[in-house]
Amino acid sequence: MIQFSTRPPSISVVMPVYNGGQFLAEAIHSILSQTFFDFEFIIIDDGSTDQTLEILHSLKEKKVVVLKNDSNLGNYQSRNIGMGHALGKYICVMDADDVSFPQRLERQFAYMEANPKVGICGSFIQNIPSGGCPNFITDGELLKVAFLANNYCAHPSLILRKEFLNRFNLNYNENYFYSADFDLCARGFRHFEVLNIPDVLLQYRRHSGQISTAKFAEQQKYADAIRVKQLKENLGFKPEEIPIQLHLQLMKKESIDAVKKKDAEQWIQAIIEKNFIRGYYEEHRLRSFLDSLLKVSF
Template sequence: MSSQNPRASAIMPVYNREEYLKETIDSVLNQTFTDFEFIIIDDGSSDRSVEIIKSYKDPRIKLFLNDKNSGTSYSRNRGIDLSSGDYIITIDSDDINLPQRFATQIAYMDSHPEVGICGSWVKTIGEVAGELWRCAVNPEIVHCRTLFEAVLCHPSTIIRRKYLDEYSLRYSVELKRAQDWDLYCRGARHFQITNIPEVLVYYRWRKYGKNLSDEELMSQKYYYFYEIDKRNFQALNLQPTEQEMLVHRRLGNSELKKDQDFVLESNLWLDKLFGANQIAKVYPQSTFLQVLAGYWWEVCSYASDSPLQAVSQFFNSPYLDIKSQSATSKAKLLGKSLVKKSYFSLKNALKRS
């Protein structure tokens, strides 16, 4: 490694991860790209985590101990402030980084100075193994979809330090979960965010319940969703009702309903978002319509008994402006909507505290 500042700083908060920690550390130290420092912040572990970390003699490892358990946002922010690399590489303490991850992402960022945050595709391991998460690649689509969900798999991301400092971006310590999504929402208003369409991380994933009731989804347990939603709606100059907030969360979390009331409410809300953005101009409007149509397609396909019925309902959108589009535009919207897929939101927000 160079005697000057390293090109990158890999930052990993740790809290009681003795079961998986060695495998994760090995995956970082065995990268083909070697010019990096590995900053590990232990957040008050009571297991063997610190002992495992101290057993390594690699000079790239820099271990710091928090005085008390302070949460992942505090730990990541502390790691950023202690780091000296041009790039911040996010590491979770139970995942596996493929050997070419750092080299691939740093080469991409070097050749794309307009990009501030870049993730990758991932494969899942653990309780739910073998899933391939194909994250959105087009920066405009990523930007638009941050209104609903995280879009990037956080432990696969690399962040340009210059932009963190230039736009005063850090993780929100007041949010206990989904801090990454909040960072993407704020960052995407200043620079491009994207994903490399290549698996670079094996992401440990476990089972979570689905089909939440309205009461469950509106409970204090999921307050962080609504805190981030409120910030996004402020940018659009929107003050949604409680029911509209709930509809938005069901769309973002893929917690859909089959009843026609929900179908109609969803279409009306998507149209309201489209109209608000016409005035506020937060998101590129043509891409925004494409993304909103993608969510509308998910509602139609979930509520329909057949693909033909879903297509019919999609084109007969009562509020969102699809019916008035030309035949070619309709076909393009449908085609792009068919490949729209949500992987994160609820999954990403619930994974770790």
């Protein structure tokens, strides 16, 4: 086990909370019970009006740094504030309604130390209350392709290499509101490796109050903007070249009228040809992924 010392910590765990009193104590306990000791725990109260501050003020751990927003600034702006205060070599994402398994920090720290080209690393998760463990993509090149369609990293499981964030000026783009984590990872692929490790390191709580449930429609609107933006930035498409509705239907595996099948095939070929020029995606994985979407939609 690694002991905490007077030097900057190896990891900064950053966790915003807004009216999270129901699950907050369990989330905090899961971090303070880690087998890895060399970390600081930055908790940002985002203008809570419930018992959140009372819980935070009761903490006596030296590892804990509590920041308080004067008003409710939102999840991602609060994360940016916390990251701005972070002293660690790595930043671990944490949500105030989730539970990290005891070896999470130890496992992710060891992986990042052994893989210096990786800038963002997620893990497998266990859903609460169902107990199910979805299999995420672990092949980095396939994950890069799959991000054309969706965010296949569990945000609260991520560890980020702060050196890379600073070097490439990466943080959460607050213009994307409820999908800023999707955007952060999508931009990260341009500069370094982003991947998932097949270890279940976090319990992800599903409930009606979480962003992905309460703000689903808005989250999808911003996710659609990111899906289109990747075509422009990664492959060089001009806005007028993109059949937006058709592209989004394909990426989201929606059923498409059979009369549009030829249009869809031509669009997929256009993506492949742009990539041949740019070389951004691994060709075989891109073609296989797009073909699989075509089969589902028709």
